[in-house]
Amino acid sequence: MTTSPLAARPRPAAAAPAPLPSAPRRRRAGFLREQISGWGMIAPAAVLLLLFVFLPAILGFGLAFTNARLISPRPVEFVGTDNFARLFADPTFWRALLNVTYFAVVVVPVQSALALAMALLINKKFRGVNFFRTVYFLPVVTSMVVVSLLWLFMYRKDGLINELLSTFSFGLIQGADWLNDPATAMPAIIALSIWQAAGFHMIIWLAGLQSISGELYEAAQLDGASRWHQFRYVTWPGLKHTRSLVLVTITIQALGLFDQVSVMTQGGPLDSTTTIIYEAVRSGFKQQETSYASAISLVFFVLVLLISAVQRYLTREKD
Amino acid sequence: MKNSVRLNSAAAMLVRILFAAVAAFPIVFMLVSSLKPDTQIFGDMSSVAAFLPVGNISFDNYAAVFDRVPAARFLVNSIGISAVTVVLGIFINSLCAFALSRMEVRGKRVVFTVILATLIVPFQTLALPLVWWVNQLPYFELNGFSLEISKGWLDTYQVQIIPFIANAFSIYLYHQYFESIPKELDEAARIDGAGWFKIYRQVVMPLAGPATATVAILTFLPAWNSYLWPLMVVQSEELRPVMIGIQYFFQLNVSWGEVMAYASLITVPVVVLFIAFQRSFINSIASSGVKG
Numbered sequence: 001m002t003t004s005p006l007a008a009r010p011r012p013a014a015a016a017p018a019p020l021p022s023a024p025r026r027r028r029a030g031f032l033r034e035q036i037s038g039w040g041m042i043a044p045a046a047v048l049l050l051l052f053v054f055l056p057a058i059l060g061f062g063l064a065f066t067n068a069r070l071i072s073p074r075p076v077e078f079v080g081t082d083n084f085a086r087l088f089a090d091p092t093f094w095r096a097l098l099n100v101t102y103f104a105v106v107v108v109p110v111q112s113a114l115a116l117a118m119a120l121l122i123n124k125k126f127r128g129v130n131f132f133r134t135v136y137f138l139p140v141v142t143s144m145v146v147v148s149l150l151w152l153f154m155y156r157k158d159g160l161i162n163e164l165l166s167t168f169s170f171g172l173i174q175g176a177d178w179l180n181d182p183a184t185a186m187p188a189i190i191a192l193s194i195w196q197a198a199g200f201h202m203i204i205w206l207a208g209l210q211s212i213s214g215e216l217y218e219a220a221q222l223d224g225a226s227r228w229h230q231f232r233y234v235t236w237p238g239l240k241h242t243r244s245l246v247l248v249t250i251t252i253q254a255l256g257l258f259d260q261v262s263v264m265t266q267g268g269p270l271d272s273t274t275t276i277i278y279e280a281v282r283s284g285f286k287q288q289e290t291s292y293a294s295a296i297s298l299v300f301f302v303l304v305l306l307i308s309a310v311q312r313y314l315t316r317e318k319d
Numbered sequence: 320m321k322n323s324v325r326l327n328s329a330a331a332m333l334v335r336i337l338f339a340a341v342a343a344f345p346i347v348f349m350l351v352s353s354l355k356p357d358t359q360i361f362g363d364m365s366s367v368a369a370f371l372p373v374g375n376i377s378f379d380n381y382a383a384v385f386d387r388v389p390a391a392r393f394l395v396n397s398i399g400i401s402a403v404t405v406v407l408g409i410f411i412n413s414l415c416a417f418a419l420s421r422m423e424v425r426g427k428r429v430v431f432t433v434i435l436a437t438l439i440v441p442f443q444t445l446a447l448p449l450v451w452w453v454n455q456l457p458y459f460e461l462n463g464f465s466l467e468i469s470k471g472w473l474d475t476y477q478v479q480i481i482p483f484i485a486n487a488f489s490i491y492l493y494h495q496y497f498e499s500i501p502k503e504l505d506e507a508a509r510i511d512g513a514g515w516f517k518i519y520r521q522v523v524m525p526l527a528g529p530a531t532a533t534v535a536i537l538t539f540l541p542a543w544n545s546y547l548w549p550l551m552v553v554q555s556e557e558l559r560p561v562m563i564g565i566q567y568f569f570q571l572n573v574s575w576g577e578v579m580a581y582a583s584l585i586t587v588p589v590v591v592l593f594i595a596f597q598r599s600f601i602n603s604i605a606s607s608g609v610k611g
Contacts (some may be wrong), residue, residue, distance in 0.1 A: 031423075037515040038424030045415035046430065048485030052449065053437045059448040121335050126328075134597055135339040138346055141593045143544035145562050146582045150349050153575055160348055163364045199342065207533075227327075256441040259546065277443045284447045285551065297444035304439055 057301075063294040083295035093296070095271045096279050099186060103275070104254035106190050112246050115198045119205035120235075140199040148263035151192040155179050155264075179265055182272035189260050189273055197253065201246050208242030209235065248308050255304055276300045344370065349586070353380055353579040360575055380580035387577070388564045389556060390584060397560040397585075400479050401542040407484045408538040409531055415485075416493030417519045421505055431494070437487045443547070450551050453478050478552050479560065483542060489534045496530035497523060536596065543589055561585040 064083055068076045087093050122132045139147065154160040155178040162175025178188040216234045225233065258277040261267060267274030267282070276296060284293025347370050352360045354376045363369045384390055418424055419431045453472040472478040500523060508518045524531070546562040553559055564585070568578045 034422055034515065035425060038418040038422040038427070041414045041418035041422075041515070041519070042424065042427070042430060044411045045485040045490060046434070048411070048481070049434060049437055049487065052482035052485070053440060053445060053487075056445045056448040056452050057440055059452060060444065063448060118338055121331060121338065130597075132335050132339055134594055135342050137593070137597065138590065139342055141540065141589050142346060142586050143540075143546070143562060145544065145546045145565055146586055147345075149565060149568075149578060149582055150345055153578070154345060154348070158361065158364070160345075160364055160369060163369070167365070195341070195345070203533075252439065252441060256443055258443055262547075277441070280447070281443065281547070290447060290451070293447050297447065301440065301444050304441065308439055 060294045060297050063291050064298045066291050068290045068294075069288050079291070083292050084299070086292070087295055087299065092271055092274065093276075093279060096274045096276045099271075099273060100255055100257060100275050102186060103190060103193075103257055104251060107194060107254045108247065108250050111194045111198050112201060112250055114194065115201035115246070116205050118198060118202040119209055120231075122202075123206065123209045136202055137199040139196045140203075142196070144196060144259040145263055147192060147196045148260045151188075152179065152264050155188055180269055182270045185265055185269060185273045189257075189264065193254075193257070193260060197250075201250060204246055204249075205239070205242060208239045211242075212238035244312065247311055251307060251311060252304055255300070255307070276303075346586075349579050350583050352576060353583040354378070355380075355576055357574055357576050360579075380574070380576040381584065383574070383577050384581045384584060388567045388581065390561075390564060390581070392557060393559055393561045393564050394585070394588070396476075396558060397543055397562075398588075400476065400560060401539050404480050404483050404542040405535050405538045407480075408486060408489060409534055411484055412486055412489035412534065413493045413524060413527065413531070414519065416490045416497055417523060418515075419490070420494045420497035421502060421518075421523065422515060434487050434490055438491070446547060446551065449482065453482065453552065473552050474554050474558060476558060479545070479549055479558075483538075483545075486538065489538060492534055492537075493527065493530050496527055500526050532596070536593070539592075540589075 063076075065078060065080060066076045067074075067079045067082075118136050122129055122136065142150075156162075157175065157177045161178065165173045165175050176184045178184045212235060216238070217230060220230045220234050256277055257275045258281065261273050261275055261278045262281070265273045267278050277300065280293045280296040280300065283289045283296065351370055351372050354372055355363070356375055356377075356379070359374050360369075363371075363374065368374065415434075419427050419434075424430075450473075456472050458472055458475065504522050504526075505518050508522050513521070543560075544562060545560065546565075549560050549563050550566075553563070562585070564581060568581060
């Protein structure tokens with residue numbers, strides 16, 4: 001930009017035969033002051049994000065191509081793509097990728113639909129609405145670590161889940177040993193993950209619902225629109241932005257599955273619940289292979305980027 | 320017509336109650352079990368007594384927890400760390416969003432896009448290089464009258480706070496909210512001679528209560544719940560937050576009653592705080608409306 005930014009804007013004062021000399025100068029001072037104050041306000045957050053998000057991200061990127069270990073007397077050497085070659089030859093990595101895909105494919109639609117249902121159920125004013133809102137949000141307030149510990153206890157062969165299943169099926173369903181069976185471990189983790197996180201996305205949906213003008217519903221009702229039609233033609237289009245926000249955040253959360261696995265199964269049984277992040281943490285912290293863990297993180301990051309790009313593209317196309 | 324409406328709302332209420340039961344039963348089970356000895360927890364499991372504080376009820380498990388774990392210290396640490404993160408987070412993120420939303424700052428679109436891009440980086444992928452990185456940062460300590468500089472943030476309070484103050488999602492939420500506040504208010508204030516910071520503090524922020532409540536909750540929860548991070552960067556027992564206490568129960572032959580007691584102990588304060596906070600949070604969203 002060689003021209004003054006102000007020159008682009010049509011200013012009648014400049015076109016007048018005798019422009020007041022002070023007016024542009026005052027505007028210019030205001031412009032500068034706005035730039036300085038603006039950047040001053042952006043700076044604290046920007047610097048912190050730079051220090052604690054961008055730098056470690058770049059660092060992780062660099063380490064992926066070295067032989068760095070967490071604690072090692074040897075100097076760090078560039079090893080090219082060795083870590084990636086090893087990673088792509090590792091069946092555990094592919095298993096982790098498969099597990100995370102399975103998790104995301106179930107959790108994304110089910111959790112966003114349940115969260116929207118919950119938001120719709122408590123969107124209208126009625127007696128006790130605060131009670132329901134609070135209860136629906138309770139699992140979110142409970143930390144995933146506590147939740148995992150609690151469900152670890154409930155998923156025991158002689159635990160609460162099996163007792164409930166047996167009671168409600170009148171003894172027909174014989175409970176599984178949920179977390180110790182490769183076939184049921186991931187479904188069990190999926191169930192508790194949805195249970196814990198649905199309330200969070202309910203709040204996001206709810207904020208979206210509240211932002212839709214009540215007048216639109218009144219107009220639809222005057223036109224005799226059914227509840228379904230109100231949802232289809234008022235609520236759903238009104239949730240356009242919320243929708244992409246919810247989808248993107250749930251997908252990224254799902255792909256980053258870690259806490260539950262770390263507390264409940266440590267990736268087992270037979271790698272049936274291991275995840276990409278769990279593998280990264282396992283090699284990074286337990287085996288101290290910083291470089292290999294960074295390579296996994298990098299692959300994971302590229303995956304997240306790809307998926308959210310595709311998702312954004314798809315949601316944009318539909319609207 | 321009227322009957323079908325009534326039937327509809329009865330069905331809706333039934334579904335609401337069903338959802339509420341599913342959401343609440345594990346938490347009720349946890350709280351109730353924390354008051355029972357292990358034999359009774361397993362004995363009550365097959366009946367509704369699993370959810371009722373009946374039988375041999377006591378706070379023995381809690382007493383045992385305080386014996387096993389320095390729980391009071393952990394609670395104080397977590398309260399302090401969360402409070403500081405929330406307060407600084409609200410200030411710094413809203414300030415940034417204010418400039419990005421309401422000021423004509425050159426290049427702000429690029430900055431906002433880049434900030435939003437950080438949303439895509441999950442914390443777990445950063446954690447490992449971040450451990451190495453925070454250990455390189457200088458550490459200033461005022462010792463009496465002399466300022467001491469040492470290297471490495473590991474095993475401190477600030478390593479649990481400062482990396483989590485700036486948050487792209489908080490900036491995004493504030494930005495969305497600020498966009499809905501009429502810009503004419505700023506212009507009016509500017510004509511009255513107000514500077515930008517004054518507009519931020521006295522015009523925009525007082526109107527952004529609901530966004531602040533949301534940001535406060537969404538900052539507080541991960542701060543209180545953080546587990547992986549303190550596990551890696553904090554060694555000293557006196558600096559540990561509450562979630563690390565759970566580790567003390569992984570070893571030995573655990574008493575599930577004690578596990579449930581500690582789990583309740585670190586969950587109940589948050590629930591209480593949330594219920595007090597929730598009302599204003601929901602009410603402010605509902606009454607003022609997020610709409611533009």
